[in-house]
Amino acid sequence: MISDLKDTYKTISAASEEVLFKEKNSKFFGYSFPVTSEIKVKEILDQLKKKHFSARHWCYAYQLGTEKTVFRANDDGEPNNSAGMPIYGQIQSFELTNVLVVVVRYFGGVKLGVGGLISAYKTTAQMALQEAQIIEKTVDVHFLVKFDYKNINKVMRIIREKNLTVVSQKMEMDCEIEICVRKKFKENVYGIFNDAFEIDIQLME
Template identity: 70%
Template sequence: MSTKDTYKTIAKASEEVLFKEKNSKFFGYAFPITTEDEAKTHIESLKKQHHSARHWCYAYQIGTKEPNISFRANDDGEPSNSAGMPIYGQIQSFEVTNILIVVVRYFGGVKLGVGGLITAYKTAAQMALEASRIITKTINLEFLIHFDYVNMNKVMRIIKEKDLKIVNQKLEMDCEITISVRLKNAEEIFKIFDSLYEIDIKNLND
């Protein structure tokens, strides 16, 4: 059984989209994020940008594989489950992660009812995702390799042969190199370095 080691996210923040329903305006935005703090920063900046709006509803999902996936949906004063969850539903529908979608509502004087709200928030979120460039990324693990300078050639030969990405390196008498390895190859690469004399490898993801 192959381990799924890719995920979909968006390349960069989407263009602003607008959905109108009975004089209410719903502005949709999508942002790539990897932390809750990034989500909060984007939401705060939209609150400043749209300071006279009525609601700033959002949903986000962070993480690339279970059990480390977390999500949040916020109705921001709209009736329960009429805004945040329909937005989150689109995140699931497009199968993306590490993403925040915010829909800003200006009330137009006509109540839409719960059904109308669900449709409006879902549509604005869908439009924001359609305006985004969705990309596929690999899930990578990082390993720290520790060795004496005399073993440098041995280590570098494997890195070159296996086309491994170096994230960090400290090359002195006592050397350390951090490499990034695609999840499906991680076990094989770990074993190769682990079997070498005088070379230590440590998984930085535990």
């Protein structure tokens, strides 16, 4: 049985080109990046701080994860919720995850007020995401299939028939194949291998 579980999500394919928004002499540079870890977020922020070392603020928001998501919004010295949350609002508006949006501000000498800041950060984040290519990906699970070499034809036939992706394989007397399966086919594929004689299948975490 194929479940109707939602097993796709939207993200961006690659880092977007730099965008620039100007408001009352302040310059806002916007960027979006595909990310899958907080370590990567930190690396990108460090690089942007080196690039824009004389900027006043490096505000950002990110969302990570597919089924369970975590997000963070950072105002980096701007008034509370005037930068990070408007940026995060655009990530939500585009329905994206595994994405980081950074807006770097050079202060132009004229205060924008909280309303002006919210509008500027929101607009720059929107421009950065519009520059990116949005793609849909599937939520996948990985299985490890173990079997004796004599059963290799049986295993390979199932992999071919079900059009499964082989991630890695070890072909010796004791064979192991790691396969990647769309989440909604998880139970179906597990059942086929589990019912097969002399074949062991385990879900990889």
